[in-house]
Amino acid sequence: MTVQSTPPRGRWRRAWRSLWRAKWPLLAAGLLLVMSGVAVFGPFLAPRDPERQDIIARLKAPMQMDRRKQHTYVLGTDGLGRDVLSRLLYGARISLAVGVVAVVLGGALGTSLGLLAGYLGGRLDDAIMALADIQLAFPFILLAIMFLLVLGPGVLNLILALGVGQWVTYARIARGQTIAQRDKEYVEAARALGQGHLGILLQGILPNIVSPLIIVASFNIASVILAEASLSFLGLGVPPTVPSWGGMLAESREQLLAGRWWLAFFPGTAIMLTVLSFNVLGDWLRDFLDPRLTEGSY
């Protein structure tokens, strides 16, 4: 009982054509594809073991060779002689995985709660929305700090802390959209045909409210990656042995005054390019999926 305005294949083709015409989003999508490739195949691409310390090759500038003239450190080495390029390639994994998984988690949680609140209304709706108001009235990164401090750092805790913080946005959008769809004819038709509530929600309403959620998710991944970098910078992210972009930036502080720019420059650029790509792609998605929406809507 799904209502689809255009057949899926036509939609994909339209999306591709629109993406091709708009140059920047295409570049962003390409960049993200490369980043995902790096995240998956990082270990095969990295020239060295990211954990391997080498006292002789400490603090090499980019493109410098080691003393034995055997290896060129393309992006230099850090204070422990670890290869920056290899750490950067491994770090892509943490940033992308945490960003995407946290948003999927928060999105699924928020969307389910929003669907239920909008569809059922009443007390449950009031309770969920009151909870949402409380959380919105509070900069969530502070909660994440508390949470990680108590539970300790680690990828899973990081994903939980960041993911749970995101549910409100999705719940509010899903709720509003569900209320708008709840009394439409196709829902009534499905009900008359004897479809259960769960079926109506998942097969009927969900496909019709999914585009604003996807748009938000794209921007959301960008901000979660930034938050992850901040938390790792504070030492609350992944353990220091695991290479992550935020962690690399935190370590770069000690070398900054000595002018060792490469330690801070490359991880920061990697974060910026990833976040920028998600933002540019989000802008395009918004224009493509829902031309009526304007900037301030999200």
Add this chain to the structure above:
Amino acid sequence: MIAILLRRCLQSMLVIIGVTTITFATLHLGGDPTYLYVSERATEEEIAATRAKLGFDKPLPEQYLRFAVGLLHADFGTSLIYRTPALGVVLNRFPATLELTLCALSLALVLGIPLGVMAALHRGRPLDGGIMVFATFGQSVPNFWLGLMLILIVGVKWRWLPISGRVPLLDPLFSGEFATAWANLPRALPYLVMPSITIAFFSIARTARLVRSSLLDVLSQDYVRTARSKGLTEWRVIVHHALRNAWMPVITMLGLEFGFLLSGVVVVETVFSWPGVGRLVFNAINHRDIPLVQAAVIMFALVFVGLNLIVDLLYARLDPRVRFG
């Protein structure tokens, strides 16, 4: 207006209760919180003694009640590093953070609003494109990285500005020593420049975007066309008719933005060694000083809720549709 005031105050109370409850619950998420307060080498007796002293051996509802009553008496627990009441330590550092945040907020408004207005008025032309490119970049740069780069280039390479430290400005002001504050001003400003730009950067970009879209929205309204057809000058149409209504979303954003800036200070203060609450939280995190972090988090929440209350009331005051709707 009174009804709105009452309702919003009640809502804020609920939010504060909610936030403190969540903070309390977080503390107990990992099981017995006593282990967060003792060193790793503590003996069983020491742990038991700490547990009894902090009341963690009592049933949860009783603990919560004690926690809530403590908060009402401004008792946020004792800092493990400083061995003094946590609230006092936080309040001591608060002027430094407020100073930085206010500077950043002014920067965001003073730069963000004109940029947004310019972009909207030149819609579709190169100026608009340029501003939007800047805004997209601005929203993608991790602020602490921007800080590190500024330190590297402006501070270390060019040696234009000091890279860390602070000359107090608000502290003497709060204690009534206006002359000292005034005398400190010229020395204080160089220290403020880089940290406040770093914190404000994201907000400048977001404000510019918001102002642009809000103004574009208003400019397509009928009353703007009417104003133009009355033969008013473009300046008058923009300033008196369009901007007046375009302010509304910006004011709503203001409170949220302030909270956002406040949460940005934790990392940025650390980068610039700015002696405020943010750096305090960073040190407290490193020393696992839970009461201190908790006190800072609750303090930030109180400030944030209070600000949003003020913004909402301002909004009701300015927009008759809210007041009478």
